[in-house]
Amino acid sequence: MTTADPAQTVVRGACPHDCPDTCALLTTVENGRAVRVQGNPTHAATDGVLCTKVSRYAERTYHSERLLQPLRRVGPKGAGQFEPVGWDEALDEIAARLKTIAARDPQAILPYSYAGTMGLVQSESIAARFFHQLGASLLDRTICASAGAEALTQTLGNKVGMPVRMFAHSQLIVIWGSNSIGSNLHFWRIAQEAKRQGTRLVCIDPRKSETADKCHEHIAIRPGTDAALALALMHELIVNGWLDQDYIDRFTLGWEGLRERALQWSPERAAQVCGVPVAQIRQLAQDWGTTPAAAIRLNYGMQRVRGGGNAVRAVACLPALTGAWRHPGGGLLMSSSGHFPVRRAALQRPDLLGQRRPRTINMSTIGDDLLRPASPEFGPQIEALIVYNSNPVAVAPESGKVVQGFGREDLFTVVLEHFQTDTADYADFILPATTQLEHWDIHTSYGHTDVLLNRPAIAPVGQARTNTDIFRALAQRMGFDDPCFAQSDESLCRSAIGDADDFEQLLAHGFASLPVPDAPFAQGGFPTPSGRCEFFSQRLVDQGLDGWPDHVPNYEVPQAGGRYPLAMISPPARNFLNSTFVNVQSLRDIEAEPVLEMHPQDAAERGIADGAVVRVFNDRGTYHCKARLNQRARSGVVNGLGIWWRKLGLNGTNVNELTSQHLTDLGRAPVFYDCLVQVALVGSAATPA
Numbered sequence: 012m013t014t015a016d017p018a019q020t021v022v023r024g025a026c027p028h029d030c031p032d033t034c035a036l037l038t039t040v041e042n043g044r045a046v047r048v049q050g051n052p053t054h055a056a057t058d059g060v061l062c063t064k065v066s067r068y069a070e071r072t073y074h075s076e077r078l079l080q081p082l083r084r085v086g087p088k089g090a091g092q093f094e095p096v097g098w099d100e101a102l103d104e105i106a107a108r109l110k111t112i113a114a115r116d117p118q119a120i121l122p123y124s125y126a127g128t129m130g131l132v133q134s135e136s137i138a139a140r141f142f143h144q145l146g147a148s149l150l151d152r153t154i155c156a157s158a159g160a161e162a163l164t165q166t167l168g169n170k171v172g173m174p175v176r177m178f179a180h181s182q183l184i185v186i187w188g189s190n191s192i193g194s195n196l197h198f199w200r201i202a203q204e205a206k207r208q209g210t211r212l213v214c215i216d217p218r219k220s221e222t223a224d225k226c227h228e229h230i231a232i233r234p235g236t237d238a239a240l241a242l243a244l245m246h247e248l249i250v251n252g253w254l255d256q257d258y259i260d261r262f263t264l265g266w267e268g269l270r271e272r273a274l275q276w277s278p279e280r281a282a283q284v285c286g287v288p289v290a291q292i293r294q295l296a297q298d299w300g301t302t303p304a305a306a307i308r309l310n311y312g313m314q315r316v317r318g319g320g321n322a323v324r325a326v327a328c329l330p331a332l333t334g335a336w337r338h339p340g341g342g343l344l345m346s347s348s349g350h351f352p353v354r355r356a357a358l359q360r361p362d363l364l365g366q367r368r369p370r371t372i373n374m375s376t377i378g379d380d381l382l383r384p385a386s387p388e389f390g391p392q393i394e395a396l397i398v399y400n401s402n403p404v405a406v407a408p409e410s411g412k413v414v415q416g417f418g419r420e421d422l423f424t425v426v427l428e429h430f431q432t433d434t435a436d437y438a439d440f441i442l443p444a445t446t447q448l449e450h451w452d453i454h455t456s457y458g459h460t461d462v463l464l465n466r467p468a469i470a471p472v473g474q475a476r477t478n479t480d481i482f483r484a485l486a487q488r489m490g491f492d493d494p495c496f497a498q499s500d501e502s503l504c505r506s507a508i509g510d511a512d513d514f515e516q517l518l519a520h521g522f523a524s525l526p527v528p529d530a531p532f533a534q535g536g537f538p539t540p541s542g543r544c545e546f547f548s549q550r551l552v553d554q555g556l557d558g559w560p561d562h563v564p565n566y567e568v569p570q571a572g573g574r575y576p577l578a579m580i581s582p583p584a585r586n587f588l589n590s591t592f593v594n595v596q597s598l599r600d601i602e603a604e605p606v607l608e609m610h611p612q613d614a615a616e617r618g619i620a621d622g623a624v625v626r627v628f629n630d631r632g633t634y635h636c637k638a639r640l641n642q643r644a645r646s647g648v649v650n651g652l653g654i655w656w657r658k659l660g661l662n663g664t665n666v667n668e669l670t671s672q673h674l675t676d677l678g679r680a681p682v683f684y685d686c687l688v689q690v691a692l693v694g695s696a697a698t699p700a
């Protein structure tokens with residue numbers, strides 16, 4: 012796009028970050044340099060607005076600590092000491108090491124990646140082809156959303172829901188497990204608009220978040236008790252006759268079993284478990300049961316506990332019980348990503364494996380798995396790790412073990428990165444990667460239903476190369492000659508989405524909308540095997556699991572007199588996105604220091620004043636941070652805002668020093684919010700019970 016100033020161009024793009032909003036970007040370029048990154052006003056979901064974090068994208072792109080050339084380790088593992096090396100030398104050495112390991116067993120090589128970019132091309136296209144051709148271990152990408160994803164799939168048939176735009180027509184919006192102001196800003200703008208029209212907003216969250224502040228009501232539930240609350244709401248819908256029996260009969264499966272289970276959950280019983288007043292449960296049930304266009308914006312915070320999958324299943328049953336799906340503005344949205352016809356097999360080429368069936372490693376247990384020796388059950392020890400789009404040393408649970416694993420002198424580690432993160436400190440080679448302003452990509456979304464194209468706005472900074480280019484160069488050195496490794500990024504973008512997408516429109520406008528109806532399940536038509544909303548899932552029974560949703564208690568429940576009496580959750584600090592942006596000075600200045608929010612009563616019992624440096628600890632480790640005393644924490648629960656880089660923390664750790672490697676009931680996901688701790692003043696010997 013040209014502008015009034017002939018020295019400037021504006022390039023259309025997409026935000027790459029792990030956020031449901033997937034904003035359309037406009038990058039203003041002057042003399043080859045990005046000078047401004049703004050929201051595209053013609054993209055309805057973005058509406059011309061970006062969050063504070065990505066408004067600083069130019070600052071991040073030209074950051075003085077940006078990695079500009081390949082680096083080779085010169086010091087001990089983890090010391091972060093490197094020397095510059097040429098690309099050819101680095102790639103030759105990496106390929107030689109991988110060839111040697113692959114000759115023994117390619118499964119000893121593990122890719123480790125997640126959503127550092129959500130782009131389909133710079134995440135899993137050429138990289139996936141490379142690892143498939145190699146026969147490397149497969150990675151189970153579970154670290155954020157797989158419990159909820161599995162639960163939605165078992166209940167609604169896929170990661171589908173009501174279009175986000177339709178929340179503007181809701182009469183009641185329940186924001187469940189989400190600080191939308193911080194992590195779903197564009198939905199929040201719609202909810203605010205609805206509120207101005209008279210819509211009631213209810214927030215369910217253990218933390219009294221910035222979003223809870225602005226809702227009509229906040230239900231400060233105990234972590235990991237959401238299914239109990241959902242079942243008690245069902246109980247009230249049943250006993251008060253607030254059901255849409257016609258919708259249930261025609262469009263759901265397993266009603267009688269769900270009814271029987273829900274009737275075991277009186278509001279009194281749920282109130283005991285959830286730690287909320289009975290009256291609040293009854294009132295929410297009445298609101299839900301008597302409001303036609305009632306909607307839930309469910310997010311991923313609440314599924315980070317042992318019973319997270321069951322909890323999402325229970326909540327996802329609620330709109331069908333009252334027939335909310337019939338109404339424009341009624342229903343539920345957790346993820347919209349299942350609406351997109353992505354051609355994953357064409358992008359990732361699993362056929363390159365041939366007859367080989369490598370083992371799968373769960374990314375959420377990388378701490379344990381890096382420390383495992385070879386065995387018949389596990390297979391070969393992990394000898395090489397290629398990390399891209401992820402910072403596991405900071406974000407994976409039980410980071411004491413993750414650090415120990417990454418610190419193995421015999422582990423060969425390559426990290427593709429923008430900055431020298433906690434993980435990059437442990438690399439043998441760091442390869443500088445391009446940012447979103449420097450490469451092609453194509454994006455779906457998990458918060459709306461538009462496809463976005465990202466064009467490169469500027470040339471790669473320094474010697475940075477795209478992920479795809481790096482894996483192409485490695486493939487060539489490994490002798491992989493399948494023509495698929497030569498496919499260009501623009502061509503990959505073109506082939507990524509099925510026919511529903513018009514690539515010419517993407518080139519012209521930067522985005523294209525999928526034709527999702529206003530009320531997609533008004534007449535059932537769920538993409539489940541039965542075509543109904545499956546309260547009962549035969550597929551779960553076939554796996555030996557419960558067919559109906561239930562409350563599954565946390566692994567770690569406070570016990571009277573127990574050593575660790577406080578439940579800790581670790582929601583993101585508002586100006587960070589997981590561990591991204593922690594090194595952007597202007598954003599870190601706002602967050603100031605690692606913080607633990609504590610209820611004043613819990614703090615007083617421990618002699619802790621506001622601003623005191625505290626140690627938060629359990630059997631897995633110790634984390635130092637500043638205590639912030641306020642009502643954002645409910646009594647008995649502390650909020651460790653994340654995710655700080657370990658090396659920028661007060662004692663070289665972060666909140667994941669405390670989290671465990673247990674997994675959720677569905678989806679094999681981590682249980683970051685199912686974690687007991689104790690808190691004491693630094694220097695104090697006291698460990699109050």
Ligand code: SF4
Pocket residue numbers: 026027028030031032033034061062063064065066196197588
């Ligand atoms: S709101 Fe989300 S999608 Fe939009 S710019 Fe910020 S991080 Fe990116």
